[in-house]
Amino acid sequence: MLKTRLSIFDTLIVFFISLFSLAVLYPFWQTLVLSFSDANGVSTLGFHLWPEQWVVVAYRFVFSYQNIISAYLNTIFRTVIGTALIVFFTLLVAYPLSKKDLPYRNYFTAFFLITMFFSGGLIPNYLLIKSLGLLDNRLALILPGVVNVFSIIIMRNFLMTIDKGLEESALIDGAGYFKILTKIIVPLSKPVIATVALWAAVGHWNAWFDAMIYIRDPQKTVLQMVVREMMVALDLSQTQMGGGGMSNANLLLSNVRAATVMISIGPIILIYPFAQKYFIKGIMIGSLKG
Known part of the structure; x- marks a missing residue:
């Protein structure tokens, strides 16, 4: 019984730490993706986990x-x-x-x-x-x-x-x-x-x-x-x-x-x-x- 509780507790800890890590890393990754995106890709709403086209115009x-x-x-x-x-x-x-x-x-x-x-x-x-x-x-x-x-x-x-x-x-x-x-x-x-x-x-x-x-x-x-x-x-x-x-058309602020x-x-x-x-x-x- 004790081992089961510890296992559940460890799972919750790992889950919340992983969630916190994603919350910290996502803004950095979003900025990186945005820097390599073109104006067309940036103008679309929503999350950008990967640029539609890798460009170095910026x-x-x-x-x-x-x-x-x-x-x-x-x-x-x-x-x-x-x-x-x-x-x-x-x-x-x-x-x-x-x-x-x-x-x-x-x-x-x-x-x-x-x-x-x-x-x-x-x-x-x-x-x-x-x-x-x-x-x-x-x-x-x-x-x-x-x-x-x-x-x-x-x-x-x-x-x-x-x-x-x-x-x-x-x-x-x-x-x-x-x-x-x-x-x-x-x-x-x-x-x-x-x-x-x-x-x-x-x-x-x-x-x-x-x-x-x-x-x-x-x-x-x-x-x-x-x-x-x-x-x-x-x-x-x-x-x-x-x-x-x-x-x-190629670059946004x-x-x-x-x-x-x-x-x-x-x-x-x-x-x-x-x-x-x-x-x-x-x-x-x-x-x-x-």
């Missing part, structure tokens, strides 16, 4: 838009360099803060925590970037965010869970703190490093407001800014879309929107499955110990 239009290629490369550059710097500086700050015998450790921690709740605001930040000569410079999109206090706290808490006997043994053998960090701490901290890297990559990839404030040269702008400008410029009432000579969504989120979706196992472990351990 993607051709998006990639023919001005500055889209340079903006894509700028976003990749910003994401890669910005993520690497955030992980590097987070490790450099979190490692000493994880030492209970660090002089004035609590004061340093409080100093960092204050910056999470109080900031100078937009105008002081703009004046600071201007005084540093970083206006219209790609570094203005990277340097202001290299020290992320929330990531530092998560990584600090994770490092505090590592057995101190490993470091003590390495110190007895003559290893320095930098060697301990690179040879022992970093290999043991892959979960939290992957977590911080994923947060940083997603943040840099989706950022656009700082590019709007600090960047003037269209060749230095980022993908999200170009996508935003393109969406504002498009209008369904126009018979000709942009300068590509594509009429509404909904096709372009779907294609831009896939182009914008594609790299992050490809990276996330590889980082997920580290992400879950890193955020759980790093959020427990204080």
Whole structure:
């Protein structure tokens, strides 16, 4: 009797989880199908589980838009360099803060925590970037965010869970703190490093407001800014879309929107499955110990 109840319960759990998964995946699949559909297929009502005809007109239009290629490369550059710097500086700050015998450790921690709740605001930040000569410079999109206090706290808490006997043994053998960090701490901290890297990559990839404030040269702008400008410029009432000579008979605004969504989120979706196992472990351990 008990086994029967458990079997029924397990079946219901599997059913509801499957239903929830379909509800989550369907909008993504619908967007993918819409991006590869033509105007005739989109204009018909109902669910679209498969396009009537696979076409790449929307993607051709998006990639023919001005500055889209340079903006894509700028976003990749910003994401890669910005993520690497955030992980590097987070490790450099979190490692000493994880030492209970660090002089004035609590004061340093409080100093960092204050910056999470109080900031100078937009105008002081703009004046600071201007005084540093970083206006219209790609570094203005990277340097202001290299020290992320929330990531530092998560990584600090994770490092505090590592057995101190490993470091003590390495110190007895003559290893320095930098060697301990690179040879022992970093290999043991892959979960939290992957977590911080994923947060940083997603943040840099989706950022656009700082590019709007600090960047003037269209060749230095980022993908999200170009996508935003393109969406504002498009209008369904126009018979000709942009300068590509594509009429509404072959392409609708909904096709372009779907294609831009896939182009914008594609790299992050490809990276996330590889980082997920580290992400879950890193955020759980790093959020427990204080």
